[in-house]
Amino acid sequence: MSGNKFTDTFRHKGLRKKLTETVRQKGISDENVLRAMEAVPRHWFFDSGFLEFAYEDKAFPIAAGQTISQPFTVAFQTQLLQVKKGDKILEVGTGSGYQASILYQMGAKVFSVERQRALYSKAKEMLPAAGYLIKTFFGDGYKGLPAFAPFDKIIVTAGAPYIPDALKEQLKPGGILVIPVDDDDYQIMTSVKRNADGSFETMQHGRFRFVPLLGDKAHD
Ligand code: SAM
Structure with missing residues (x-):
């Protein structure tokens, strides 16, 4: 990677501060989420064709017909996860x-x-x-990552036709799964909490729009 790819100028920082304020005004109140959003240079994750839009509160195309999610959606899902330092988190997508x-x-x-x-x-x-030391895997997120389970939190970043049992089963007691679930041409943001007795509590948090969670016909 060239040094250029990871530059972060005062202009970028200013745009990020503005974006974080926009997300706050739209209803995100978890200060840890807002701080992280202000710290992570979103333009590093963009293809060059869309770089100038990196600090707009919008989803944009990335490779393979997929998208980088809208910042508000990222913040909303992250807030629902109630992230604590040291949490072991699985992301699908x-x-x-x-x-x-x-x-x-x-x-x-x-x-x-x-x-x-x-x-x-x-x-x-x-x-x-x-500098983001994330463990990345190639595979089908419907199955989760059984070899590394259980997780404190699981987040799915594509629209799922249903809530996969494998993901619920890979939650620790007290753990939270956040997943957008299909309902016609949009998805309902859904959180599932695993109680200490093994039962699950499901809550819905409004409509969003995601690219679909891919099944067996995805590209290898
Ligand atoms: N979290 C991403 C980010 O921050 O850029 C945005 C993800 S995009 C909205 C959804 C992603 O889910 C795509 O990259 C897509 O290829 C991936 N995906 C779709 N079906 C999947 C599956 N069954 N398992 C794992 N990933 C999947």
Whole structure:
């Protein structure tokens, strides 16, 4: 990676401060989330064609027909996770690596799985070069990562047709899963808490729009 790729100027920092304020005004109140958003240079995760838009509160295309999520959505999902320093977190859908880096910045141990080979390969190289020591995996997130389970938190960053049992089962007692679940042409942001007695509590948090969680026909 060239040094240029990881420059972070006063202009970038200013744009990030503004973006963080926008996200705050839209309802994010967890100061740890806002601090992480102000710290992580979102432009590092962009393809060059869209660089000038890196600090807009919008989703943008990345490789393989996928997207880097809208900052508000990243903040909203992260807030629902109630991240604590030292949490062991599984992310399904590495994509650009931005969401995983926000979690890492908050002091979590992050495991992230991606179903598209090109995105996995890029993130595996880029994240450590940028200083984000995230464990990346190529695989099908529907299955979670049983070899590394259980997790304190699990976040899914693509729209799922249903809540996979494998993910619920890989939560520790007291753990939280945040997943957008399909409902016609949008998704309902859903959180699932695993109680100490093994039962699950599900809550819904409004409509969002995500690219779909890919099944068996994804590209290897
Ligand atoms: N978290 C990403 C970021 O910060 O850039 C945004 C992710 S994008 C909205 C959704 C990602 O989920 C895509 O990269 C897509 O390839 C990935 N994905 C889709 N189905 C998957 C599956 N079954 N397992 C793992 N990743 C999957």
